[in-house]
Amino acid sequence: MDSSKQEIAHDFSPFFIVYKDSRVVQLKVPSSLDPKTNVESKDVVYSPHENGLSARLYIPRSTHQNQKLPLLVYFHGGCFCIESAFSPTYHNYLNSLVAEANVIAVSVEYRQAPENPVPCPHDDSWTALKWVASHFNGQGPEDWLNRHADFQRVFLVGDSAGANIAHRMGIKHGLDKLEGANIAGIILCQPYFLGEEPVGDETNHINQREKLQGLWRFTCPSTSGCDDPWISPGFDPNLASLGCTKVLVFVAEKDFLRARGVYYTEKLKESGWDGDLQVVESKGEDHIFHLINPTCENAVVMLKKIVAFINQLN
Known part of the structure; x- marks a missing residue:
């Protein structure tokens, strides 16, 4: 050997x-019952025709037989080319999030670049969303969703590139409408957005800008550049069509992408979208700190703000 x-x-x-x-x-890591959070998980295939694409479902084990819970659809990060819904990082985070928020969750696995360049991750995510929404009348293929998901309280959540996907799914829903599903809110954690011209303090991070711009072109060879609406929402003529009434955006003080996240909120306000927008900055923190160190003080605060955002819409 x-x-x-x-x-x-x-x-x-x-x-x-x-x-x-x-x-x-x-x-x-395999799906299982997590003894720390008492959250149960299992894997399901949402697109058998596309290489058996799967998602991981989570539910608090204490859920009563006919209890309806808010439905959270999560999109993992990784610059469209690394990470997985089944990695230890995301499995552990979803267990904690589901337990704290008392929700049922679907964590989406999608194909990635370079073999499957952007917008393939977004196309797969929309396929997953349509599969999730197919359960709204209680007659879908997955019993947990049929019995326990409240389709009037659906939340799209993502970090980094996953936040980019969550935003794009909100735009897609605003234009095409998922039958039977109401997107009550979208939560973007340190979203991965770019642009050709620097904003905020991006001029202080030339090397990081160049690396991320090169990475974007690598993951999306067909792109028109960094002002492409796929990566720069401010250039999207459909921005005002974001299909929800509330958005929560998290940025981190030391994150290179902080300025772009703030810029996104400004452009969303200017677009004519008339929903409620909240922006929360985590002082002293860097990109995806809440995944790297989920028990630190700021990560705990961030989790509680997510829970409050979901609960205030219930």
Whole structure:
């Protein structure tokens, strides 16, 4: 046996491992009952025709037989090219979020670049959303959603590139409408947006700008550039069509993407969208800090604000 197949070149746990034979293996954990949060999870196929695309469902084990819960649809981050809904990072975070908010959740797995460039992740996510919405009349393929999901209280949530997807799903819903589902709110955690011209303090981060702009072109070879509406919502003529009434945006003080997140909120207000918009800044923190260190003080505060945002709409 070739020993290089087993030898590790780079260990980037809990995200992925690179072996000496150049294989990259994303770390994943099985669905299960989490004893710390008493949240149960299981995996389901939402698109058998697209390589068996799956999602992970979460529900508090204490849910009563006919109890209806707000439905949270989560889109993971990773610049459209790494991470997974089944990674330890997202599995642990969804367990905590579901327990604290007392919701039922669907964490979406989608195909990624470079093999499946943007907008493939968004197309898969819309397919997942349509699959979720197919349960609104209690006759879908998944019993947890049929019995316990309240389709008048659906929330789209994502971090980084997943926040980009959550935003795009809100636009898509505003234009095309998911039958039977009411998107009550959208939560964007340090969203991954860019632009050709710098905003805010982006001029102080030239190297980071260039790297992310290059990464965007790598993950979306067909792009018109960094003012493409897929990555720069301010250039989207449909921005005012965002299909919800409330949006919560989190930015982090030390995050290079902070200025772009703030800019997004300004452009959303200017667009004519007339919903309620909240912006929360986490002082002293960097990008996706709440996933890297979910028990730190600011991550706990952030989680509580998400829970309050969901509960105030109930």
